[in-house]
Amino acid sequence: MPYVHIKITKEETTSEQKAALIEGVTSLLEKILNKNRATTFVIIDEVKMDNWGIAGKQVPVYRNQE
Amino acid sequence: MPYVHIKITKEETTSEQKAALIEGVTSLLEKILNKNRATTFVIIDEVKMDNWGIAGKQVPVYRNQE
Amino acid sequence: MPYVHIKITKEETTSEQKAALIEGVTSLLEKILNKNRATTFVIIDEVKMDNWGIAGKQVPVYRNQE
Amino acid sequence: MPYVHIKITKEETTSEQKAALIEGVTSLLEKILNKNRATTFVIIDEVKMDNWGIAGKQVPVYRNQE
Amino acid sequence: MPYVHIKITKEETTSEQKAALIEGVTSLLEKILNKNRATTFVIIDEVKMDNWGIAGKQVPVYRNQE
Amino acid sequence: MPYVHIKITKEETTSEQKAALIEGVTSLLEKILNKNRATTFVIIDEVKMDNWGIAGKQVPVYRNQE
Numbered sequence: 300m301p302y303v304h305i306k307i308t309k310e311e312t313t314s315e316q317k318a319a320l321i322e323g324v325t326s327l328l329e330k331i332l333n334k335n336r337a338t339t340f341v342i343i344d345e346v347k348m349d350n351w352g353i354a355g356k357q358v359p360v361y362r363n364q365e
Numbered sequence: 366m367p368y369v370h371i372k373i374t375k376e377e378t379t380s381e382q383k384a385a386l387i388e389g390v391t392s393l394l395e396k397i398l399n400k401n402r403a404t405t406f407v408i409i410d411e412v413k414m415d416n417w418g419i420a421g422k423q424v425p426v427y428r429n430q431e
Numbered sequence: 432m433p434y435v436h437i438k439i440t441k442e443e444t445t446s447e448q449k450a451a452l453i454e455g456v457t458s459l460l461e462k463i464l465n466k467n468r469a470t471t472f473v474i475i476d477e478v479k480m481d482n483w484g485i486a487g488k489q490v491p492v493y494r495n496q497e
Numbered sequence: 498m499p500y501v502h503i504k505i506t507k508e509e510t511t512s513e514q515k516a517a518l519i520e521g522v523t524s525l526l527e528k529i530l531n532k533n534r535a536t537t538f539v540i541i542d543e544v545k546m547d548n549w550g551i552a553g554k555q556v557p558v559y560r561n562q563e
Numbered sequence: 564m565p566y567v568h569i570k571i572t573k574e575e576t577t578s579e580q581k582a583a584l585i586e587g588v589t590s591l592l593e594k595i596l597n598k599n600r601a602t603t604f605v606i607i608d609e610v611k612m613d614n615w616g617i618a619g620k621q622v623p624v625y626r627n628q629e
Numbered sequence: 630m631p632y633v634h635i636k637i638t639k640e641e642t643t644s645e646q647k648a649a650l651i652e653g654v655t656s657l658l659e660k661i662l663n664k665n666r667a668t669t670f671v672i673i674d675e676v677k678m679d680n681w682g683i684a685g686k687q688v689p690v691y692r693n694q695e
């Protein structure tokens with residue numbers, strides 16, 4: 300009964316990409332750890348870029364400097 | 366000083382239901398573990414159904430198949 | 432299919448108290464939001480007191496000053 | 498490579514305040530624990546006041562009673 | 564720069580299985596969402612079975628009844 | 630009433646360092662966002678290095694390659 304929480308920056312992620320991610324992670328847990336698909340949760344959390352910091356900067360600033 | 370985080374699918378949850386949930390969980394922690402109400406936090410996180418997967422599928426697909 | 436995460440300080444919580452908390456929270460979600468018990472997760476996370484801060488102090492220091 | 502998650506009530510937090518918080522927390526981790534800034538994540542999560550409970554009450558009710 | 568948190572019950576998960584899970588999830592995020600591997604975090608959290616509830620019961624009780 | 634969760638790798642972090650981190654983060658939230666210290670929580674979560682992945686690798690492997 301794994302619980303997986305995925306945080307990504309809020310960009311143009313489509314519902315199809317989310318579906319692929321949910322299916323992929325669930326299958327990985329089944330394959331590697333023999334976890335039951337029926338009770339596997341995967342939650343995707345899209346975070347506004349202003350609210351995500353890396354290296355001490357908000358993502359938009361960070362990306363401009365890369 | 367417990368901290369409780371509740372994730373539910375984003376549907377038509379009313380403010381009254383949220384209030385009841387907050388009160389109920391706080392009282393449970395007081396009754397069972399003798400926790401101080403004054404420093405008990407309860408946070409409700411409503412997750413879009415496309416972002417929640419169970420059994421390898423997004424919730425709307427999963428519910429259609431049940 | 433709610434997911435509930437409860438953080439408490441690591442003290443002498445018994446397995447029976449944990450069972451009561453799990454049952455109580457699951458029943459609350461069923462009663463208030465009509466959530467399906469079968470896919471309700473409740474996870475209890477016991478945090479060492481040195482690792483929990485409130486009001487800028489670690490819990491043992493905080494409690495001594497109350 | 499620390500990961501920091503900050504939950505605050507959703508009010509009028511500006512992007513400048515978020516930037517200051519991200520920078521401040523990253524610098525603290527560098528100063529106190531010698532953590533590498535380049536792989537420090539800070540995520541700010543703004544929670545609707547109706548979804549945040551303290552002392553068994555939603556924040557707007559709680560604040561009115563203080 | 565995704566952040567992934569995986570909660571599983573604490574059983575006999577080997578370091579090799581953890582490595583495979585970390586690699587697999589990182590590759591999925593790269594393939595599906597084109598995320599940069601260098602700033603992808605995956606954290607595995609092993610939860611004691613007494614602390615995990617499903618369907619209102621602790622995992623050991625739940626498994627005995629299946 | 631902010632809630633802050635800090636995840637770091639489990640190394641030789643002392644109780645004094647944890648205290649400094651808790652105090653520092655609480656003061657930052659007070660200074661930048663005018664948050665009430667009395668209801669600010671800071672929780673430090675020390676994660677075993679085998680359970681933390683970055684760039685698709687467990688931390689010990691990652692550090693050896695840097």
